[in-house]
Amino acid sequence: MKKNLDKTDLKILDILQNDCRITTKKIAENLNLSTTAVFERIKKLENQGYIDKYVALLNERTIGLKQTIFIGVKLKGHTRSYLQKFLAQVDEFPEVLECYQVSGNFDFLLKIVLADIDAYETFVQTKLSLISELGNVHSYIAIKKGKNTTTLDLTSIGN
Amino acid sequence: MKKNLDKTDLKILDILQNDCRITTKKIAENLNLSTTAVFERIKKLENQGYIDKYVALLNERTIGLKQTIFIGVKLKGHTRSYLQKFLAQVDEFPEVLECYQVSGNFDFLLKIVLADIDAYETFVQTKLSLISELGNVHSYIAIKKGKNTTTLDLTSIGN
């Protein structure tokens, strides 16, 4: 039941992760297949968990969320329950888009997106700093955005 | 021509950034509007640059890209041309999903996703380390993934 991805699957995934509004018809023409064949493959890819979701990526700047900031966080206590609690609390902050527990000189690395530096200060004072057992915090304020994509590198997935 | 977003626009954006495969018909029912009204608003949001693109988010683990790593990079030289060149070079690495020039004790922060630690070592040796003027590099290996979303916080965008 847990099949590997063949070349056609990978091509479909790559097309969809760049533009998921393309019609199955166009994908089919691209791959010289029938629309039904493509349709069934996509459904399978969805059901087998290769595709998480289909989303619109909004333009942060145009929307008015102009500041991206990464925060390295070190906790004072490192019991499992503290780590878990931290993840759970961060989950509730809509400003936080990503949170990873990491190795290195931080325990966690967060990516947050909000309107501006003022909004960031408010975030820190009213939300982040209230977390118990919070130790050191180091902010990396994005001053220029380079590459920024959700497109995974599928070329390395041999088959 | 550069209109502000009203509440209806924000609701549409919020729906689309969570599921862009929803039909305009369903959005319309949700908002008690006609499909045409919703359709025209979406087109406007696209044309005015509020929506960048529509993408499928793939499941990294299922696909076989199990390792997320953040890298803090410090360059030796800090002239504008070095900074620009770094951004350009990183752009060519498909393993790098995000790259920001930051303030703090790094010049750049990169997010990379690849198969495993071995693939990371290969990446560093065959790509990253070849960049001229590369100074210190610090890796933050994700050992647990917490929150991970592309959904922006639109509640703060007052109107």
Added chain:
DNA sequence: ACTGAAAGAACTACATC
């Protein structure tokens, strides 16, 4: 800006190979 209707296109299911 929104509505409603209508044409065209796409989705999805089904029968078949």
Added chain:
DNA sequence: GATGTAGTTCTTTCAGT
């Protein structure tokens, strides 16, 4: 697995308010 057909639903346009 893939195909072609057919029914259903959605997208997109247009005239009207």
